[in-house]
Amino acid sequence: MNTEQQVWPNKDRGAVRVLFVGDVCGKPGIEAVQKLLPGLLRATSADFCIVNGENAEQGKGMLPAQVQDIFHSGADVITGGNHTMYRDKIIPLLESDPRVLRPFNYPPNTIGRGSGVFDVRGGLRIGVVNLIGRALMTAVDDPFRLGKAEIERMRVETLLIVADFHAEASAEKLAFARYVDGLATAVVGTHTHVPTADNEILPGGTAFITDVGMTGPHSGVIGMKTEAALHRFLNPLGGGKSGVAEGDVRLNLALIDADPRTGTALAIERRQVKLTP
Numbered sequence: 001m002n003t004e005q006q007v008w009p010n011k012d013r014g015a016v017r018v019l020f021v022g023d024v025c026g027k028p029g030i031e032a033v034q035k036l037l038p039g040l041l042r043a044t045s046a047d048f049c050i051v052n053g054e055n056a057e058q059g060k061g062m063l064p065a066q067v068q069d070i071f072h073s074g075a076d077v078i079t080g081g082n083h084t085m086y087r088d089k090i091i092p093l094l095e096s097d098p099r100v101l102r103p104f105n106y107p108p109n110t111i112g113r114g115s116g117v118f119d120v121r122g123g124l125r126i127g128v129v130n131l132i133g134r135a136l137m138t139a140v141d142d143p144f145r146l147g148k149a150e151i152e153r154m155r156v157e158t159l160l161i162v163a164d165f166h167a168e169a170s171a172e173k174l175a176f177a178r179y180v181d182g183l184a185t186a187v188v189g190t191h192t193h194v195p196t197a198d199n200e201i202l203p204g205g206t207a208f209i210t211d212v213g214m215t216g217p218h219s220g221v222i223g224m225k226t227e228a229a230l231h232r233f234l235n236p237l238g239g240g241k242s243g244v245a246e247g248d249v250r251l252n253l254a255l256i257d258a259d260p261r262t263g264t265a266l267a268i269e270r271r272q273v274k275l276t277p
Contacts (some may be wrong), residue, residue, distance in 0.1 A: 003039035022212035112132050
């Protein structure tokens, strides 16, 4: 698919446009990023690109080579989630590259970084914080108080701040977005791999979507092979083989326009792009 032939919304004069790519899942997800993202960045005139890459290696974790593939395709920052450190080989990169984030509300002694402030253009900067929810997830520190405090800290450096809230529960994502409404430019939900239709700008000016969706194969069950998913649900003792699905590859994204003078969102649009053979 030629993404540059699609009609994309015009960017308001002076606005900063952020392109956020949802959870990259497996080899098909990497392929979608490599083949579609460069054209999307040109066609949308995006100024900054965030990609959630925590499922890039066979649905769990990511490897240094995949991180480089994502960066070479145009990403500025890669965020993670509950599988960020599933692969040991990613540990040195989390320590050395400030553009690769893990959840900010992991325990204080956890390696790596959960946030950062990055250059955009013309002296503008953008803050990115990666958070993980607690409902139906692994026990972590409070994403609400820690996340809000980090957003307030970053506002000293920039008013443009995007939070990747990686969580299972829709209510937890929306609750956090309302908690930081007016402080964060956008709160983008990840993790469930299912895109939601609730993209909106909250009363205080924060753009929000419960889940931007998955980038990868949609022929199975949230990225995994159908037979493996069925085995898990039909067999209480578990077991069986798992694996990433292969067909019907799609890239899910959110476009966020923001006013750099105030940090408030001007628009948020979701879009799904299919990778054609």
